[in-house]
Amino acid sequence: MPKINNFINKIIQGDALSTLSSLPENSVDVVLTDPPYFLDKMDDKWSYDVVNNKKNQQTIKSLPAGMRMDREQGKRFYEWYIKIAKEAFRVIKPGGFFFSFSSPRLYHRMASAVDDAAEFLIRDCFIWLYTQNQAKAMSLNHVIDKMDASDIAKKKLKEKLKGWKTPQIKSCFEPIVMAQKPSEGTFVDNIIKHNVGLFNTNLRIGDNMFPSNVFTVNEINEIIDKAFLISKPTKKEKGNYNTHQTVKPLAICEYIIHLSTFSPEAIVLDPFVGSGTTAVAAKKLGKNYIGIDSSPEYVKIAEQRLKELDGRRNLNEAEVEKSRGQLNIFNLAKLDYVRT
Ligand SMILES: C[S@@+](CC[C@H](N)C(=O)[O-])C[C@H]1O[C@@H](n2cnc3c(N)ncnc32)[C@H](O)[C@@H]1O
Numbered sequence: 001m002p003k004i005n006n007f008i009n010k011i012i013q014g015d016a017l018s019t020l021s022s023l024p025e026n027s028v029d030v031v032l033t034d035p036p037y038f039l040d041k042m043d044d045k046w047s048y049d050v051v052n053n054k055k056n057q058q059t060i061k062s063l064p065a066g067m068r069m070d071r072e073q074g075k076r077f078y079e080w081y082i083k084i085a086k087e088a089f090r091v092i093k094p095g096g097f098f099f100s101f102s103s104p105r106l107y108h109r110m111a112s113a114v115d116d117a118a119e120f121l122i123r124d125c126f127i128w129l130y131t132q133n134q135a136k137a138m139s140l141n142h143v144i145d146k147m148d149a150s151d152i153a154k155k156k157l158k159e160k161l162k163g164w165k166t167p168q169i170k171s172c173f174e175p176i177v178m179a180q181k182p183s184e185g186t187f188v189d190n191i192i193k194h195n196v197g198l199f200n201t202n203l204r205i206g207d208n209m210f211p212s213n214v215f216t217v218n219e220i221n222e223i224i225d226k227a228f229l230i231s232k233p234t235k236k237e238k239g240n241y242n243t244h245q246t247v248k249p250l251a252i253c254e255y256i257i258h259l260s261t262f263s264p265e266a267i268v269l270d271p272f273v274g275s276g277t278t279a280v281a282a283k284k285l286g287k288n289y290i291g292i293d294s295s296p297e298y299v300k301i302a303e304q305r306l307k308e309l310d311g312r313r314n315l316n317e318a319e320v321e322k323s324r325g326q327l328n329i330f331n332l333a334k335l336d337y338v339r340t
């Protein structure tokens with residue numbers, strides 16, 4: 001089995017499952033990932049090109065990708081993700097953490113896959129809260145129009161059902177399952193031996209608040225911002241060449257990594273790294289990363305983002321120095337680095 005040093009600070013192009021199986025056991029501190037959800041009858045050969053191709057929208061043609069219901073998709077996701085979670089469990093150190101983004105609709109399958117895969121302890125569900133999203137509920141007037149009924153009957157039915165739409169209200173949160181590999185001995189034994197297993201409660205969220213499992217990256221209102229705001233995404237953080245469609249805000253990855261990695265040498269692994277957000281966040285915090293993605297295009301984008309960080313790092317060295325010892329992300333929102 002190759003040594004972990006062969007993989008550190010690299011973005012590897014390959015399939016998550018097979019690449020994970022080549023990593024040594026008990027070698028990474030945290031897995032933080034945002035996997036594909038296999039919406040729209042996709043199998044585990046998921047790709048944006050296929051999802052976005054209108055020809056593949058067979059179940060309900062009028063619905064855009066990601067909005068169709070298929071009872072099998074959750075099951076298929078579960079069966080595949082249990083294999084990913086098993087490998088994640090193997091490579092995570094004792095006491096290490098597994099964070100996985102999900103969707104409200106498929107969260108139960110993801111959490112169960114992680115729970116059933118090995119001996120992970122499901123410890124929490126983090127919530128990324130937002131207010132802006134496309135409402136997915138549909139009016140059914142087009143169905144009524146096709147009914148075998150008189151125009152008057154159709155008109156009456158439409159009036160009766162005015163405002164009544166398909167049961168899909170605006171989705172305003174993203175759940176993140178949080179699991180931990182059991183510690184060896186006590187929490188203290190484990191952190192002494194493996195440098196992982198506790199949360200950094202020196203970190204602050206909102207207006208100097210104790211870290212919470214709810215966070216937002218956009219101002220909502222005074223009370224919510226005081227309790228849950230981490231920091232706003234900047235325009236430049238994605239890179240204007242970044243064609244990935246589901247780039248996560250950097251601040252979320254930084255928050256989670258900052259909370260869960262103790263060692264300066266901690267290794268953060270993302271087996272579905274996409275355009276590299278997890279890796280960029282780990283690097284910004286001075287930690288090590290390993291990224292995996294099956295798409296050569298996204299691997300290049302991730303590498304470019306990481307390269308650009310090197311340039312910014314030098315420019316911002318003075319700010320980094322200033323931020324050392326300060327723990328409040330809210331007050332440091334304008335800085336590129338957040339360190340304890
Ligand atoms: C939701 S995206 C991750 C986006 C990422 N969080 C970001 O901020 O850019 C999921 C990624 O998984 C990758 N992917 C899909 N199937 C894969 C597989 N079997 N192995 C590795 N990567 C895969 C896709 O190419 C996609 O970039």
